[in-house]
Amino acid sequence: MSLVFLEDVKKSYRIGDQEIRALDGVSLRIEEGEFLAIIGPSGSGKSTLMHLLGCLDTPSSGRMEICGRDLSSATADMLADVRNRELGFVFQAFNLLPKLDVVRNIELPLIYSGISKNERRARAEEVARSVGLGERLANRPTQLSGGQCQRVAIGRALVNRPRILFGDEPTGNLDSSTGEMILEMFRQLNREGKTVVLVTHDPDVAAVTKRVIEIRDGRIRREYKP
Amino acid sequence: MNLLICLETGLREIAAHKFRSFLSMLGIVMGVSSLIAMMALTAGIEKGTRAFMQQIGGLEFVSIQNKEISNALFEFWNLSPGRTLMDARALMAAVPNVSHVSPEMSHGALVASEFGSDRKGVRGVWPGHYVVARHELAAGRFITDVDGDQASRSAVIGDDIAKKLWPALSPTEVIGRTMTINQSPFVVVGVLVRYEREQDKRMRTILAAQNKQRAGQPMRGRGSGRGDPFRGKNESVFIPLSTMFYEFKSGLFPDDSVETVKLETLSFRVADLGAFRETLEQVRRTLDVTHRGVDDYDLETREEWFDRMEQSIAATRLSGGLIAVISLFVGAIGITNIMLASITERVREIGIRLAVGAKGRDIFMQILIESVSVAFIGGIFGVAAGGVLIQVLIIVAPTENVPVMTIGSVLFSVAFAIVAGIVSGIYPAMRASKLDPIEALRYE
Numbered sequence: 001m002s003l004v005f006l007e008d009v010k011k012s013y014r015i016g017d018q019e020i021r022a023l024d025g026v027s028l029r030i031e032e033g034e035f036l037a038i039i040g041p042s043g044s045g046k047s048t049l050m051h052l053l054g055c056l057d058t059p060s061s062g063r064m065e066i067c068g069r070d071l072s073s074a075t076a077d078m079l080a081d082v083r084n085r086e087l088g089f090v091f092q093a094f095n096l097l098p099k100l101d102v103v104r105n106i107e108l109p110l111i112y113s114g115i116s117k118n119e120r121r122a123r124a125e126e127v128a129r130s131v132g133l134g135e136r137l138a139n140r141p142t143q144l145s146g147g148q149c150q151r152v153a154i155g156r157a158l159v160n161r162p163r164i165l166f167g168d169e170p171t172g173n174l175d176s177s178t179g180e181m182i183l184e185m186f187r188q189l190n191r192e193g194k195t196v197v198l199v200t201h202d203p204d205v206a207a208v209t210k211r212v213i214e215i216r217d218g219r220i221r222r223e224y225k226p
Numbered sequence: 227m228n229l230l231i232c233l234e235t236g237l238r239e240i241a242a243h244k245f246r247s248f249l250s251m252l253g254i255v256m257g258v259s260s261l262i263a264m265m266a267l268t269a270g271i272e273k274g275t276r277a278f279m280q281q282i283g284g285l286e287f288v289s290i291q292n293k294e295i296s297n298a299l300f301e302f303w304n305l306s307p308g309r310t311l312m313d314a315r316a317l318m319a320a321v322p323n324v325s326h327v328s329p330e331m332s333h334g335a336l337v338a339s340e341f342g343s344d345r346k347g348v349r350g351v352w353p354g355h356y357v358v359a360r361h362e363l364a365a366g367r368f369i370t371d372v373d374g375d376q377a378s379r380s381a382v383i384g385d386d387i388a389k390k391l392w393p394a395l396s397p398t399e400v401i402g403r404t405m406t407i408n409q410s411p412f413v414v415v416g417v418l419v420r421y422e423r424e425q426d427k428r429m430r431t432i433l434a435a436q437n438k439q440r441a442g443q444p445m446r447g448r449g450s451g452r453g454d455p456f457r458g459k460n461e462s463v464f465i466p467l468s469t470m471f472y473e474f475k476s477g478l479f480p481d482d483s484v485e486t487v488k489l490e491t492l493s494f495r496v497a498d499l500g501a502f503r504e505t506l507e508q509v510r511r512t513l514d515v516t517h518r519g520v521d522d523y524d525l526e527t528r529e530e531w532f533d534r535m536e537q538s539i540a541a542t543r544l545s546g547g548l549i550a551v552i553s554l555f556v557g558a559i560g561i562t563n564i565m566l567a568s569i570t571e572r573v574r575e576i577g578i579r580l581a582v583g584a585k586g587r588d589i590f591m592q593i594l595i596e597s598v599s600v601a602f603i604g605g606i607f608g609v610a611a612g613g614v615l616i617q618v619l620i621i622v623a624p625t626e627n628v629p630v631m632t633i634g635s636v637l638f639s640v641a642f643a644i645v646a647g648i649v650s651g652i653y654p655a656m657r658a659s660k661l662d663p664i665e666a667l668r669y670e
Binding site: 051054056057076077080081083084085089091095096097099108109111112113114156160 | 228231238239242574575577578579580581582583584585586588663664667
């Protein structure tokens with residue numbers, strides 16, 4: 001059973017009376033433990049694909065199954081549940097809540113899975129240590145460097161033990177050495193068995209993965225191993 | 227997402243934007259404080275009115291009035307003896323739920339002492355008058371049965387009369403002094419307390435406080451102005467009914483005995499209000515016998531009068547409450563407005579929460595609880611402000627009924643503020659919960 005299964009997935013948007021086909025028949029399987037990059041220039045549809053895989057949206061047509069659940073026409077609540085329990089996101093802009101400290105940022109997904117306060121704290125602190133932020137538990141994002149922020153984001157993505165970890169240009173806002181460190185964390189997580197999907201336009205980032213899918217004009221143009 | 231976290235998040239948000247939160251609370255603070263003040267004012271008016279109702283005899287007081295006989299029955303008019311002592315005795319004997327009966331004969335007379343005199347209506351009464359009219363004595367005793375049996379020359383006088391006849395003496399000192407009624411000597415055996423409205427009482431204490439050298443001096447002439455419902459009580463002169471008849475009436479009606487001379491007033495007191503209607507019916511049947519079936523009397527109860535007072539209290543309460551509710555509503559709109567601005571500012575935060583798995587209803591609850599918290603805190607401040615407002619009202623208008631702040635009004639106002647918070651939060655919360663996570667994450 002594949003972790004991700006897309007069959008002839010299409011997604012189109014309406015802007016005024018113009019219909020824009022962002023995805024035009026994408027079929028894709030991702031297995032447990034894969035380390036995958038989706039690349040393509042802006043406007044290629046890779047963000048749309050990423051939103052579908054990340055359960056932020058549903059396809060206009062076609063079949064989409066993620067972690068064994070048919071989400072082809074899922075409700076917002078079903079999507080939210082999958083996002084909460086099965087997926088972890090790491091964004092280019094970190095997307096941390098500036099008013100909350102490191103622990104509170106990391107524990108955010110656990111709040112929405114209804115986990116008790118003590119367990120939330122314990123798990124968030126444990127994860128914070130595992131991403132190397134054991135000394136910064138009470139700091140706010142504004143007191144952290146970019147690399148530390150991204151590690152908080154990775155911690156938040158991991159805290160609910162998701163089956164797939166998404167990185168949307170995770171190194172885009174970082175200098176190259178810090179970016180290298182973050183990529184190394186993804187690689188390490190994959191070595192420990194986590195399925196990791198990176199979305200990027202940077203071939204160097206794609207190069208650290210084991211499988212690259214290139215998107216052009218809403219279709220998979222080619223697939224290769226770096 | 228449980229309520230506690232929503233509450234924590236909401237309070238954090240309120241604390242992070244203190245001035246903005248204060249502004250959005252302000253409307254609720256004003257609404258709640260005016261609601262509290264309004265309710266306290268009406269409660270004060272209500273209390274004053276009820277006290278007044280008690281002092282004038284309460285609902286238990288019923289008076290029997292003469293009625294014009296209808297033309298068709300005119301020839302029977304002579305058959306009825308009218309209101310006499312027979313009626314009073316019959317009621318005492320026949321209607322168990324009548325606790326006291328007060329027949330009265332009155333006579334305009336010159337009352338005088340060595341220090342002053344005045345023309346007043348002197349009233350001959352039974353001891354039961356004390357209960358029926360709810361008198362209170364400042365000193366001495368009321369007319370007793372012994373006074374009645376012996377037709378003694380005892381008098382009980384109201385405060386104004388006491389002041390008029392013995393300006394320098396206290397009620398206690400007046401007891402035992404001799405006054406004259408149409409030149410006949412009477413011993414003062416009792417002086418009634420001074421009856422006055424709450425307003426007059428407080429006006430007097432305020433004046434006394436302002437005017438140290440006159441403090442303690444009697445406030446002569448006060449309370450005798452027009453519209454003072456207690457003027458009659460303060461100007462009373464009571465003597466035993468039998469004395470009244472033998473001294474002043476037997477000469478006027480030589481053919482009548484004390485039993486048959488017509489009374490000026492006849493009233494009674496109902497013991498158990500639960501059986502009010504039945505009691506009145508029994509009274510009517512009894513009086514039909516003594517009046518030989520002639521329909522020449524009416525029972526006048528306080529019901530309608532009291533109902534009108536109750537209605538005016540209810541109207542005051544309603545109009546006051548309405549104004550306060552409108553201001554609370556304005557406060558609620560204020561919260562809505564600021565919550566809308568606040569969620570626009572927090573679109574990205576909402577997007578992040580959605581991305582990590584928050585459902586629409588989680589976001590809904592978060593925003594709703596935040597607005598309820600604002601309203602609740604505003605409500606608490608409003609209660610405090612309302613308390614201050616009441617003190618201000620007391621200082622500004624010291625002679626009005628004292629506003630009464632009740633626990634009930636506090637709970638009601640706070641509950642109302644919470645409702646306002648819910649109402650004002652629903653629309654912003656709905657807007658926030660309907661945000662698309664992708665759009666929200668892109669929002670700068």
